Amino acid sequence: MNFRIPLSSPDITQAEIDAVTAVLRTTQLSLGPELTAFETALARYHQVPHAVAVSSGTAGLHLALLTLGIGPGHEVIVPSFAFIAVANAVLQVGATPIFADIDPLTFNLDPKRVEEAISPRTSALLVVHTFGIPAAMDALRDLAARHNLVLIEDACEAIGATFKERLVGTFGDLSVFGFYPNKQLTTGEGGAVLAHSAEHAARLRSLRNQGRSGTDWLDHAELGFNYRLSELACALGRVQLGRLAELLAQRTAAARNYLRLLGDIPGLKLPPTSLPDREISWFVFVVQLPDGSDRQRLQAELHARGIATGRYFAPIHLQPAWKNSLRRHAPLPVTEAVAQRVLAIPLFNRITKQQQEEVANTLAELVIP
Ligand SMILES: Cc1ncc(COP(=O)(O)O)c(C=O)c1O
Incomplete structure (x- = not known):
């Protein structure tokens, strides 16, 4: 349905149009300089060592879970008051999502309810910064540390938000962003995962590109996916990030x-x-x-x-x-x-x-x- 006043609308200027058009005039429409530039700018903005661009926020969640070794037999605590991809991704790696209730004030996971949901099988805590409101990162980080849980941040709705003056997406072992057109920053479709270690970044890059790890296009070290983000999308994202x-x-x-x-x-x-x-x-x-x-x-x-x-x-x-x-x-x-x-x-x-x-x-x- 077409509304006179839509719910959301992307903010695209001539700078974005020029950047995307410039890519179209090249022969490199995937895995080129715009990917590197967008990833470098995202990492620099967040002051983390690595950013890996992917084809959607959902793809980012999937790869983050796989990279951290979450799979069958593992429980992952997630909110139910969230976009469905949050819990779907957990199921899709064969793990078990355990829903925990939220704080009515912030719409985010309530640390008390999270603590009650932890069992001997809990491996990870997937924290969403709902509506761009930062979750209680000190209490949730503390829980993750005390119970030896992997911490994944879903910052798909929250780029630029801060908790105690620190950007969301910089707290987790891995953090996921989404750039769908209703988001603050868009690449059309797209997403990214922030990583602190070179090993995680390399695994993410391999998994997003059909498990390739070497230079030969037909060598596949492991089972992977096509979760690449095109040069056009990366050019759009680079300009949006600058704005x-x-x-x-x-x-x-x-x-x-x-x-x-x-x-x-x-x-x-x-x-x-x-x-x-x-x-x-x-x-x-x-x-x-x-x-x-x-x-x-x-x-x-x-x-x-x-x-x-x-x-x-x-x-x-x-x-x-x-x-x-x-x-x-x-x-x-x-x-x-x-x-x-x-x-x-x-x-x-x-x-x-x-x-x-x-x-x-x-x-x-x-x-x-
Ligand atoms: C919290 C959250 N996680 C994940 C996603 C999935 O992102 P995408 O639509 O880019 O796959 C969204 C989506 O819009 C979201 O709001």
């Missing part, structure tokens, strides 16, 4: 404007703004509707008026796709309660003040306290 401060500042300004415009709607819960130690990278703007709201009807009304919305997120453990894959998990009351009330409203770099006012006025008219 990241500007991209994030625009989203922050739009989010602040919404906070001002929506502050007076009775019963409407706004995203957290003054969380200690955290700087949010605004991925989506998610409100929580008052008790008794009919979200489906509200969405239909908004959509009829050309305003897009999204149900960010529907719990993974309740998805039909997961009916036959569920293993033990504790009750997830916060996940289930929050998921019924959330509504993402349009947020993108070039959203105008008038568009935001229209969204806010329409919500004020339709939301029933």
